[in-house]
Amino acid sequence: MSKLFTVSPSPHNYGKDTVRSLMYGVIIALIPTLAISLYFFGLGALIVTLVSVVSALIFEYLITKFLLKKQPDILDGSALITGLLLAFNVPSNLPIIIIIIGALVAIGIGKMTFGGLGNNPFNPALVGRVFLLISFPVQMTSWPLPIQSRMHYLDAMTGATPLGIVKEGIKNGEKVSDLMSQIPSHMQLFIGNMGGSLGEVAGIAILLGLAWLLYKKVITWHIPISMIGTIVIFTGILWLINPDKYLDPLFHVLTGGVLLGAVFMATDYVTSPMTHKGMIIFGIGIGFLTVIIRIFGAYPEGVSFAILIMNAFVPLINMYVKPKRFGEVINNG
Amino acid sequence: MLNLNDLGRLLIMAKKTESTLKNMLVALFVIAFISSTTLGYVYEFTKGPISDARLKKKVEAIKIVVPEFTNNPNLDSYKIPSDMPDSLECYPAYKDSTLVGTAIRTFSDIGFSKRIYLMVGFLPNGTIHNISVLEHSETPGLGDKMDKKKSKWSEQFNGKNPESYKLKVTKDGGNVDAITAATISSRAYAQAVDRAYKAYMANKK
Amino acid sequence: MSKINLVTKGFLKENAVLVLFLGLCPTLGTTTSAINGLAMGLATTFVLIMSNTVVSLVKSLIPDMVRIPAFIVIIATFVTVVELTMQAFVPELFEVLGLFIPLIVVNCIILGRAEAFASKNNVFDSILDGLGMGLGFAFALTILGAIREILGSGAIFGMKFFSGDGMLVFVLAPGAFLVLGYLIAITNKINSKKA
Numbered sequence: 043m044s045k046l047f048t049v050s051p052s053p054h055n056y057g058k059d060t061v062r063s064l065m066y067g068v069i070i071a072l073i074p075t076l077a078i079s080l081y082f083f084g085l086g087a088l089i090v091t092l093v094s095v096v097s098a099l100i101f102e103y104l105i106t107k108f109l110l111k112k113q114p115d116i117l118d119g120s121a122l123i124t125g126l127l128l129a130f131n132v133p134s135n136l137p138i139i140i141i142i143i144g145a146l147v148a149i150g151i152g153k154m155t156f157g158g159l160g161n162n163p164f165n166p167a168l169v170g171r172v173f174l175l176i177s178f179p180v181q182m183t184s185w186p187l188p189i190q191s192r193m194h195y196l197d198a199m200t201g202a203t204p205l206g207i208v209k210e211g212i213k214n215g216e217k218v219s220d221l222m223s224q225i226p227s228h229m230q231l232f233i234g235n236m237g238g239s240l241g242e243v244a245g246i247a248i249l250l251g252l253a254w255l256l257y258k259k260v261i262t263w264h265i266p267i268s269m270i271g272t273i274v275i276f277t278g279i280l281w282l283i284n285p286d287k288y289l290d291p292l293f294h295v296l297t298g299g300v301l302l303g304a305v306f307m308a309t310d311y312v313t314s315p316m317t318h319k320g321m322i323i324f325g326i327g328i329g330f331l332t333v334i335i336r337i338f339g340a341y342p343e344g345v346s347f348a349i350l351i352m353n354a355f356v357p358l359i360n361m362y363v364k365p366k367r368f369g370e371v372i373n374n375g
Numbered sequence: 376m377l378n379l380n381d382l383g384r385l386l387i388m389a390k391k392t393e394s395t396l397k398n399m400l401v402a403l404f405v406i407a408f409i410s411s412t413t414l415g416y417v418y419e420f421t422k423g424p425i426s427d428a429r430l431k432k433k434v435e436a437i438k439i440v441v442p443e444f445t446n447n448p449n450l451d452s453y454k455i456p457s458d459m460p461d462s463l464e465c466y467p468a469y470k471d472s473t474l475v476g477t478a479i480r481t482f483s484d485i486g487f488s489k490r491i492y493l494m495v496g497f498l499p500n501g502t503i504h505n506i507s508v509l510e511h512s513e514t515p516g517l518g519d520k521m522d523k524k525k526s527k528w529s530e531q532f533n534g535k536n537p538e539s540y541k542l543k544v545t546k547d548g549g550n551v552d553a554i555t556a557a558t559i560s561s562r563a564y565a566q567a568v569d570r571a572y573k574a575y576m577a578n579k580k
Numbered sequence: 581m582s583k584i585n586l587v588t589k590g591f592l593k594e595n596a597v598l599v600l601f602l603g604l605c606p607t608l609g610t611t612t613s614a615i616n617g618l619a620m621g622l623a624t625t626f627v628l629i630m631s632n633t634v635v636s637l638v639k640s641l642i643p644d645m646v647r648i649p650a651f652i653v654i655i656a657t658f659v660t661v662v663e664l665t666m667q668a669f670v671p672e673l674f675e676v677l678g679l680f681i682p683l684i685v686v687n688c689i690i691l692g693r694a695e696a697f698a699s700k701n702n703v704f705d706s707i708l709d710g711l712g713m714g715l716g717f718a719f720a721l722t723i724l725g726a727i728r729e730i731l732g733s734g735a736i737f738g739m740k741f742f743s744g745d746g747m748l749v750f751v752l753a754p755g756a757f758l759v760l761g762y763l764i765a766i767t768n769k770i771n772s773k774k775a
Contacts, residue, residue: 143747151758176754177747179517180556210558340487394643402642406650410657417661424668432671 061159064311065119067260071251072126072306078234078244079130084192086134087240091126093138097145098125105154112158120159124148127167127306130241131299131346132174135186135198140178144170164353165313168346175346185237201237204297208289209342217286231296241306242299252305264321265314265328266304270295272329280337288337299345300332307346313353320356320363327352437466440496440505441476444468448478455578457481463574474499480509481571486563488512491521493564495571502536506568518560528554528561532568542569586708590716593774597720597760598767602688606680607721608756614737617725619673620680621718623666625711627658628690632710635698651694652685659684689717720763727759 079087102121106114128148132141148170156162175182184200191198202210204225211221226236234244241248255261273294280288294300299307308314308328315324328348335344392398430449437448448466457463466478478496492509506529508522520526531552542565543549544558553561596602606624611617634654642650663681666674674681684690693713698706729735732750734742749755 173747173749176749176752178745179514179748183556213559392641392643394645398643399646403646403650403653406638406642406653410653413657414660417664421664421668425664428668428671 061118061120064260065123067255067258068123068306069119069126071254071260072123072130072241074247074250075130075241075244075302076126078247079134079240082188082192082234082243083134083186083240084194086186086191086195086198087129089138089195090132090134090136090141090240091129093141094129094132094145095122095125097142098122098128098149101146101149102154105150106158110154110158118159121149124153124166124170127165127241128170130302130306131167131171131239132182133185133200133238134191134240135184135194135196135200136174136181137196140174140181143177144174147173160312162312163356164350165307165310168307168350168353172346172350185239187237188235188243203237203342204231204293205336205342209336212287218289219286228292228296231293236297238297239299239302242302245296245301248301248305255305255309261305261309262318262321264318265308265325268322268325269304269308269329269332270300272326273300273333276330276333277337280333294333294336298336298343303328303332303345303349308349308352313356315356315359315363317360317363317365320359323359323363324352324356327355436494436507436509437468437478437496439507440478440494441466441468442470442498442504444470444475446470455479455574457570457574459484459570463571465575468496476504477575479571479575481567481574483563483567483570485559485566486511487514487518487557487559491560491563491567493567493571495568497572497575500536501538501572501576502534503532503568503572504534506532513560514557517554517557520554520557521560521564526554529564537569537572542566542572583705583708586705587712587715590709590712590714591719592716592767592770594713594716595720595767596689596713596717597724598764599771600689600692602692603717604760606683606687607724608753608760610677610680611721611725611728611756612676612751613729613733613735614722614726616673616676617721617723618718620677621714621721623662623677623681624684624687624689624717625714627655627662627684628693628714628717629707629710630658631655631690631694632698632706633703635694636701636703636706639699647699648691648695651691651699655690655694656685689713724756724759724763727763728755731755731759 076091079091098121099116103114103116106112106116125145125148128144129141132144148166151173152164152166152169153159153162183206185203185206186194186198187201207224208218208221211224212218230236232245234247236243252266256263274291277288277294278291281290304325308325315321328345331348331351332344335341335347341347392402433449434447441448446467446469448468451469452464452466454462455465461482463482464480466480467474468476468478476496476498478494481493481495483491483493489512491511491513493506494509495506496504498504508529511519511521513519513521520528523529535550541549542551544551544553544561544565546553546558547562549565551561551565590596592599594600597604597607603624606620610620631651631654635651638650638654659682662684663674663678666677666681693709697709701709726736728750729737730746732746732748732755734740734746747755750759
């Protein structure tokens with residue numbers, strides 16, 4: 043099949059983008075987030091990130107070479123991103139063996155089972171993360187306290203995430219305004235001073251990454267904005283109806299994985315729709331599902347599940363939302 | 376109408392029976408008749424063992440939670456009202472006509488999923504002897520640690536008297552150490568025990 | 581087709597679960613451990629052999645137009661027998677499998693074999709077919725159950741070899757789909773090599 047030439051009508055224009063250049067664009071955008079997580083979680087963050095990235099690369103190499111029997115290209119950056127994003131989605135006191143299992147699931151089940159880069163319907167890092175969340179619920183939901191746990195790894199002091207505190211408080215019939223004293227202020231949330239996964243805490247760093255990705259045209263605005271916008275509108279309506287029971291929209295956006303998911307995970311090329319219109323539908327779907335899970339579901343956080351569910355809809359979206367063919371005349375009947 | 380001639384013809388006929396209304400009725404009738412007769416016999420045969428097995432399960436649960444007894448707690452069982460519309464079933468355990476303990480079947484609705492049923496055994500002075508989980512559908516790996524088969528968590532209740540031992544998780548100001556990452560299930564468990572204790576003390580004869 | 585072939589085809593070549601994709605509901609629902617898978621498989625095997633035998637015996641007596649209801653009544657009878665017996669003599673097993681035992685009635689393998697095989701072949705062949713298909717089903721369920729038990733609870737046939745919890749996802753429904761998917765892939769690979 044590879045011997046066939048692709049024949050397409052002119053004009054031909056050679057794009058300068060390669061898989062490698064796009065992937066490294068994403069990696070650069072991830073650096074501020076990594077830096078902040080190292081600042082807040084210190085040693086644990088370092089160990090988790092290194093183990094995750096190295097094992098993702100090793101599994102990518104081994105599976106491509108021995109199971110798919112292809113020439114491995116582990117430096118194309120995709121396995122590196124999967125490893126980084128997996129690390130960003132777990133707490134910093136996760137035991138090494140669990141991280142390795144996560145990397146194996148992310149690369150092995152999430153990506154290689156479907157035929158490698160470009161064929162996977164689901165975001166590999168999120169497949170790994172959700173697998174770990176369901177498999178090891180205790181380890182995956184004990185969150186080290188920021189700053190205090192800098193010099194600790196497995197023995198870090200743990201607490202709940204702001205979303206977890208609020209979800210449990212509301213279930214006990216407490217009012218949001220009373221709960222607010224237990225959680226950091228919005229400003230603290232914005233710089234990332236809260237319990238949570240490595241990469242999801244620092245809103246400001248993720249926004250820096252977003253600015254870089256938009257500037258470099260690695261991604262477009264459609265998915266992040268439609269997703270965050272939906273969350274703001276949906277939670278805003280609930281908040282206006284009953285501010286004692288529902289949190290304000292800004293809190294929803296700044297906590298949990300909303301920003302990380304919107305900027306780095308929902309925008310994955312392989313698992314998001316092709317057209318801009320499709321991307322907006324995709325983003326709205328993720329935002330909607332996230333709020334549904336957060337407010338009505340059993341888990342306090344729902345971004346990973348929402349993105350995976352919408353990943354499954356991408357082929358359908360691509361089928362119904364097609365770009366207009368060049369020269370096609372809209373039939374007015 | 377079924378007559379013996381038709382039945383005989385059906386049975387000896389080697390050729391495929393035709394789908395006439397009479398043949399169809401006869402065939403279905405015969406099959407239904409044979410199968411219901413068979414099932415009737417099997418039911419009669421297994422009825423005893425099935426109710427024995429059910430009773431044994433209940434008595435096993437009672438045996439776990441109260442000290443050794445000689446009576447049949449199932450025969451002596453009575454009901455006491457609780458703070459909810461549903462009343463609680465009590466199984467008193469006597470050893471040589473002295474009350475050694477009471478097993479109470481209690482429940483809680485504030486768990487993670489469906490209603491949780493526990494069998495709690497109290498000594499006559501109200502001290503908890505032992506507790507076992509009858510039914511639950513809490514999350515595997517988290518809430519299901521309340522089950523003795525999964526972890527030793529529930530042993531912390533044994534030998535405690537709720538008069539001095541507050542049946543609430545430590546987070547809510549009680550004495551119960553919650554299961555790691557499963558405060559909701561632990562809270563429900565404590566509530567069920569508390570419900571049984573209050574009902575038991577209020578209705579003590 | 582030789583007599584031995586009638587029995588062995590159920591294991592790989594025409595495995596009910598892994599190749600024909602029949603009876604997936606009990607397959608996914610009951611296989612949280614090897615022993616559960618085996619028990620469900622054997623219960624199904626019993627029903628399959630008995631219903632194949634009876635259907636094959638009475639095939640010429642049943643008019644074509646009512647054959648499906650007739651088969652279902654026969655199958656349901658045997659399933660109820662299994663259910664009552666299990667409830668009476670192995671209540672622990674019934675507690676785990678209870679929900680799925682009545683569902684054997686609507687298991688496509690059983691009606692499928694009655695319709696496709698037993699109603700066209702003689703009694704002896706039908707028994708062999710029921711045995712092969714049933715054991716193949718039990719084989720698939722046991723393997724699936726064993727893998728899920730090893731990974732999910734760190735045990736095999738109830739014997740723990742790993743202290744602490746396993747990967748819980750394998751005890752839950754997603755793990756069943758995951759393992760089944762990989763088993764199907766492996767079966768396809770083996771079958772395509774043979775062909």
